[in-house]
Amino acid sequence: MLSAHHLLDEIIGSLRNVIAPAVPDPYPKAQAYMAAVILEFISRQVEERHDITREKEQALNESLRDLTAILAGKEPPATDPTDREARLCRLIEWLYSEKDRLGPQTFALANRRVREALRQLLDQELQVAGKPE
Amino acid sequence: MSQPTQEQITAYVQSKLPHAKDLTLTQFTQTAGGWSHEIYTFYAHWQEDGQKVTRGLCLRRDPGAGLLRNLSDLKEQYRVLQALEPTPVPTPKVYWYEDDPAILGGPFFVMEKVEGEVPNPWSKIGKQYYAEAAKRGKLPRSFIETLAALHNLDWRAAGLDFLGVPEAGTDFALREVAKWESLIQQSLRKPEPVLTEVLMWLKANAPKTQRLAFIHGAYRTGNLIVKDDELAALIDWELQVLGDPMYDVAYVLSDLNREGSPLLSCVVERELFLDSYQQLTGLTVDLEVCRYYEILYMMRSTAFWLSASGLFAEGKNKDLRLARTTYSVPVVLDMAAKALGF
Numbered sequence: 001m002l003s004a005h006h007l008l009d010e011i012i013g014s015l016r017n018v019i020a021p022a023v024p025d026p027y028p029k030a031q032a033y034m035a036a037v038i039l040e041f042i043s044r045q046v047e048e049r050h051d052i053t054r055e056k057e058q059a060l061n062e063s064l065r066d067l068t069a070i071l072a073g074k075e076p077p078a079t080d081p082t083d084r085e086a087r088l089c090r091l092i093e094w095l096y097s098e099k100d101r102l103g104p105q106t107f108a109l110a111n112r113r114v115r116e117a118l119r120q121l122l123d124q125e126l127q128v129a130g131k132p133e
Numbered sequence: 134m135s136q137p138t139q140e141q142i143t144a145y146v147q148s149k150l151p152h153a154k155d156l157t158l159t160q161f162t163q164t165a166g167g168w169s170h171e172i173y174t175f176y177a178h179w180q181e182d183g184q185k186v187t188r189g190l191c192l193r194r195d196p197g198a199g200l201l202r203n204l205s206d207l208k209e210q211y212r213v214l215q216a217l218e219p220t221p222v223p224t225p226k227v228y229w230y231e232d233d234p235a236i237l238g239g240p241f242f243v244m245e246k247v248e249g250e251v252p253n254p255w256s257k258i259g260k261q262y263y264a265e266a267a268k269r270g271k272l273p274r275s276f277i278e279t280l281a282a283l284h285n286l287d288w289r290a291a292g293l294d295f296l297g298v299p300e301a302g303t304d305f306a307l308r309e310v311a312k313w314e315s316l317i318q319q320s321l322r323k324p325e326p327v328l329t330e331v332l333m334w335l336k337a338n339a340p341k342t343q344r345l346a347f348i349h350g351a352y353r354t355g356n357l358i359v360k361d362d363e364l365a366a367l368i369d370w371e372l373q374v375l376g377d378p379m380y381d382v383a384y385v386l387s388d389l390n391r392e393g394s395p396l397l398s399c400v401v402e403r404e405l406f407l408d409s410y411q412q413l414t415g416l417t418v419d420l421e422v423c424r425y426y427e428i429l430y431m432m433r434s435t436a437f438w439l440s441a442s443g444l445f446a447e448g449k450n451k452d453l454r455l456a457r458t459t460y461s462v463p464v465v466l467d468m469a470a471k472a473l474g475f
Contacts, residue, residue, distance in 0.1 A: 001462070002442060014451065085323065086324040089325070099337070118330055
């Protein structure tokens with residue numbers, strides 16, 4: 001997801017350079033310019049949702065820990081252990097490629113744990129992107 | 134890349150019609166739709182052999198930083214439309230293709246402007262339009278008959294095999310997965326585990342194709358020009374492929390294309406669609422295969438939105454509509470996850 005500050009900067013630029021200059025009537029034109037000014041102030045007030053990042057990190061850490069236990073050390077070595085999302089992606093690919101060797105029970109157990117973590121990650125993102133209740 | 138002016142387009146049309154005198158363009162409009170290509174419509178008027186001639190034209194240009202990135206191919210679209218002209222599938226007649234960027238700054242082609250309307254199915258007014266047309270019955274039948282005509286088409290005889298003929302079995306589904314995965318790879322800025330799970334599931338569960346057909350790839354209201362409650366032309370030819378007809382059927386059945394409407398693609402009852410389509414094509418709709426393709430479409434939509442928001446983030450395209458799609462990615466992935474049971 002693009003950061004809120006990046007998006008606000010672009011919207012401000014669009015209001016100032018594309019929308020307002022194309023509006024012929026003075027009143028809506030002034031409104032468009034003023035919206036750009038106000039968004040600049042709002043941009044200083046807005047903080048990115050670090051709580052979402054924290055929750056996602058926790059979900060990733062817990063799932064990777066559980067998967068290590070389920071796979072009893074058989075999983076591929078992590079290229080960059082600090083990039084947990086990349087590590088989970090690699091693990092998902094590995095699980096499908098090793099499905100036959102792992103056997104249906106281990107695959108199903110590991111896949112279930114992966115999907116549980118994915119649901120947690122999605123739910124965090126949907127706090128911003130989902131439709132309001 | 135700057136946008137072409139009316140004067141540049143007038144000069145181009147004049148160059149293609151050397152016998153046309155006093156050529157002018159009227160009602161010159163750049164349409165708001167289109168995420169991949171710029172679309173300009175206008176009427177050309179001229180004198181020829183003492184007669185006044187008027188022709189409605191539509192110009193489609195590749196802006197260089199469109200949604201499909203390097204997967205977009207205007208020349209292929211032009212060739213497809215050329216091949217479809219003598220067939221029962223209603224399409225605009227194409228006139229000229231140019232790939233010389235010196236003319237209008239990028240590849241483009243000119244086709245007939247088909248008269249009719251394209252109500253937006255995502256809008257309230259559009260939904261109402263299609264719901265009323267559904268009650269009258271003519272448009273839903275035309276919708277089904279055109280899809281059947283597309284799938285019954287002898288694509289080899291029509292010269293469409295240049296699109297690439299998949300092998301029997303799972304080749305078609307895997308080709309589609311690979312195509313959209315390549316768009317994801319061009320667009321992705323960070324690892325996306327949910328998408329990885331969806332992609333791996335799609336690769337592990339690809340269905341076999343029951344028969345090869347010519348597929349539109351985005352068969353829905355909004356990509357159809359309607360006149361007098363009939364489909365006057367099928368448009369938006371950029372996702373066409375030879376493959377499993379269930380791919381198009383799944384798109385019609387998909388919830389992605391009806392947003393709250395009880396009607397498929399906002400215009401046709403599910404039972405009517407399934408019964409008539411099967412009768413007209415002799416195919417059996419395999420709902421399990423359609424479910425697979427519906428999940429593939431969710432992955433494809435994710436690829437589109439990642440590409441769109443990526444183009445914006447990379448500063449290649451400043452259109453705010455592209456920026457908005459950053460919020461669509463988790464929503465479509467959520468649909469795919471739910472379809473897969475998590």
